[in-house]
Amino acid sequence: MGYVGPRDARDVVLEGLRRLEYRGYDSAGIAVVADGTLTSAKKAGKLANLEKVLADQPLPAATIGIGHTRWATHGGPTDRNAHPHLSADGTVAVIHNGIIENFAVLRAECESSGVEFTSDTDTEVTAHLLAAAYTALPEGPGRLAEAMRTVSRRLEGAFTLVATCVAEPDTVVASRRSSPLVVGVGDGEYFLGSDVAAFIGHTREALELGQDQVVEIDRTRGVTVTDFHGATVQPTAYTVDWDAEAAEKGGYDWFMLKEIAEQPRAIADTLLGRLGANGGLVLDEVRLSDQELRDIDKIFVVSCGTSFHAGLIAKYAIEHWTRIPVEVELASEFRYRDPVLDRSTLVVVISQSGETMDTLMALRHARDQKARVLAICNANGSTIPRESDAVLYTHAGPEVAVASTKGFLTQIVACYLVGLFLAQVRGVKYEDEVAAIVADLRRLPDAVAEVLAGMDAVRELARELADANTILFLGRHVGYPVALEGALKLKELAYIHAEGFAAGELKHGPIAVVDQGTPVIVVVPSPNSRESVHGKVVSNIQEVRARGARTIVIAEEGDEAVVPFADHLIRVPRLPTLLAPVVTVVPLQVLACEIADTRGLDVDQPRNLAKSVTVE
Numbered sequence: 347m348g349y350v351g352p353r354d355a356r357d358v359v360l361e362g363l364r365r366l367e368y369r370g371y372d373s374a375g376i377a378v379v380a381d382g383t384l385t386s387a388k389k390a391g392k393l394a395n396l397e398k399v400l401a402d403q404p405l406p407a408a409t410i411g412i413g414h415t416r417w418a419t420h421g422g423p424t425d426r427n428a429h430p431h432l433s434a435d436g437t438v439a440v441i442h443n444g445i446i447e448n449f450a451v452l453r454a455e456c457e458s459s460g461v462e463f464t465s466d467t468d469t470e471v472t473a474h475l476l477a478a479a480y481t482a483l484p485e486g487p488g489r490l491a492e493a494m495r496t497v498s499r500r501l502e503g504a505f506t507l508v509a510t511c512v513a514e515p516d517t518v519v520a521s522r523r524s525s526p527l528v529v530g531v532g533d534g535e536y537f538l539g540s541d542v543a544a545f546i547g548h549t550r551e552a553l554e555l556g557q558d559q560v561v562e563i564d565r566t567r568g569v570t571v572t573d574f575h576g577a578t579v580q581p582t583a584y585t586v587d588w589d590a591e592a593a594e595k596g597g598y599d600w601f602m603l604k605e606i607a608e609q610p611r612a613i614a615d616t617l618l619g620r621l622g623a624n625g626g627l628v629l630d631e632v633r634l635s636d637q638e639l640r641d642i643d644k645i646f647v648v649s650c651g652t653s654f655h656a657g658l659i660a661k662y663a664i665e666h667w668t669r670i671p672v673e674v675e676l677a678s679e680f681r682y683r684d685p686v687l688d689r690s691t692l693v694v695v696i697s698q699s700g701e702t703m704d705t706l707m708a709l710r711h712a713r714d715q716k717a718r719v720l721a722i723c724n725a726n727g728s729t730i731p732r733e734s735d736a737v738l739y740t741h742a743g744p745e746v747a748v749a750s751t752k753g754f755l756t757q758i759v760a761c762y763l764v765g766l767f768l769a770q771v772r773g774v775k776y777e778d779e780v781a782a783i784v785a786d787l788r789r790l791p792d793a794v795a796e797v798l799a800g801m802d803a804v805r806e807l808a809r810e811l812a813d814a815n816t817i818l819f820l821g822r823h824v825g826y827p828v829a830l831e832g833a834l835k836l837k838e839l840a841y842i843h844a845e846g847f848a849a850g851e852l853k854h855g856p857i858a859v860v861d862q863g864t865p866v867i868v869v870v871p872s873p874n875s876r877e878s879v880h881g882k883v884v885s886n887i888q889e890v891r892a893r894g895a896r897t898i899v900i901a902e903e904g905d906e907a908v909v910p911f912a913d914h915l916i917r918v919p920r921l922p923t924l925l926a927p928v929v930t931v932v933p934l935q936v937l938a939c940e941i942a943d944t945r946g947l948d949v950d951q952p953r954n955l956a957k958s959v960t961v962e
């Protein structure tokens with residue numbers, strides 16, 4: 347977070363950090379320049395710890411400031427490793443996201459010229475280098491920005507750096523390579539933030555920054571953007587389509603509960619304007635020509651975490667509707683195995699934040715290999731859509747809780763849209779077939795609302811399961827990714843060991859861990875699903891029950907076959923098989939959230955996790 351303007355920078359920066367808390371962090375700090383002095387404060391732990399320090403030793407009122415919440419990479423989450431880092435002479439303060447990969451060489455260089463380091467971070471080296479570069483430059487406007495360009499050219503890795511300097515009390519300068527950074531433009535005031543949440547309380551006008559760019563925000567000169575060599579760049583301006591209220595809890599105990607409740611609206615917004623009146627799809631924003639879409643002969647879906655689970659669900663729908671082979675890959679693995687890609691390959695990258703470094707690197711690899719990249723993304727102005735050939739935005743609104751919920755459901759819906767649009771453009775489905783699926787998509791918001799209305803029993807169940815040591819999740823066909831997602835949610839929120847299995851794999855090993863009382867949650871496919879998958883899963887329920895499992899069964903309305911074998915039965919509305927994950931996952935989101943709450947844990951900011959993983 348950076349600020350230049352007439353208000354008290356201390357308040358603006360701390361408020362910005364509070365709004366960015368959701369991204370996950372383990373220390374925080376702030377620096378301001380006032381009356382010819384640069385002062386800073388930093389502390390390990392949550393922002394409240396920093397605020398205590400500031401209450402004891404207040405910083406002076408100031409009109410420029412920078413602030414940071416750090417998620418430790420190099421060096422533990424201690425006071426000394428917290429940002430900002432100051433140059434040895436105390437004239438320059440720097441905050442940093444990302445990893446400086448060549449920091450060891452640069453550190454040795456600084457040490458050989460007598461600099462003593464005071465932290466274990468990769469970041470500190472940039473403060474010393476900036477001070478040295480600044481001193482070497484002639485006096486004049488834009489000197490800090492020029493020093494930033496000089497230093498940035500020497501850095502390897504991913505970074506957003508934000509710096510302030512005692513000699514330029516009206517200026518904050520930043521630099522970005524592969525890590526997120528956006529500029530907020532207010533009335534006579536300017537902001538920098540990892541995302542727009544940092545300044546949404548003050549302005550909705552934002553500027554996107556590109557790769558390898560330096561931005562200066564200055565009280566009189568305004569915003570200047572250049573590349574690392576000083577050539578002026580015109581940034582892309584956009585207006586954020588949500589306001590500060592959208593990022594408030596709105597009466598809920600947790601952001602996650604609010605975001606779960608928002609899912610019907612988020613799905614409706616994601617469908618809005620994309621379902622044509624004649625029953626077809628209208629995806630004008632997908633900037634790929636019909637010919638390019640017809641030329642595709644292979645699809646990769648690449649993503650991480652929960653977004654990866656959306657990709658697994660996408661595979662079933664896209665292959666079924668288009669008959670194009672689809673492979674789903676973890677972004678962190680994708681480029682390292684040298685996948686076969688060419689001009690007729692479509693790579694669909696899915697990312698709620700649009701900033702996940704693994705996914706970004708996978709997309710760059712795909713584009714280097716001449717594949718077409720289509721991003722499914724929620725965060726407007728983020729890096730992944732900017733670097734993709736085409737983008738389909740989900741309209742979930744800001745997702746603040748670290749655990750993705752409405753982001754996930756809208757990703758699944760966006761994947762359906764992509765699959766169906768491909769089928770429509772390629773003419774592999776008759777118009778009435780597309781129209782029938784579109785009609786089913788229109789039912790999704792109400793179907794999710796119906797599930798949400800019946801969650802009291804799940805809350806009760808959460809209290810019963812809160813002390814479990816391990817919980818298993820089984821699913822088959824599209825229920826398998828749902829099982830994986832249910833297990834991930836439980837792990838990340840409740841810190842309970844949980845595993846998702848393909849139900850058919852049970853007898854090939856996992857059944858050995860089932861013991862007396864082991865909770866096993868089973869996502870049951872529709873009795874109308876193909877090739878008696880339903881019957882096989884019902885058999886799986888009996889198999890685990892026979893070995894002592896406590897069975898928790900998620901099944902559609904009217905499925906009576908499961909009743910005798912379910913210790914707990916959770917009903918969901920009937921939907922076509924491929925669309926069922928949109929409703930079957932909802933009870934699992936609620937369950938994980940409620941178990942974590944019952945265990946007294948921080949549901950919105952689970953330990954060790956960051957909302958947006960911007961390092962590889």
Ligand code: M6R
Nearest residue numbers: 651652653697698699702749750
């Ligand atoms: O922003 P992204 O969708 O790229 O994030 C991917 C994962 O980091 C994310 O889904 C993560 O698994 C969440 N904690 C899931 O709740």
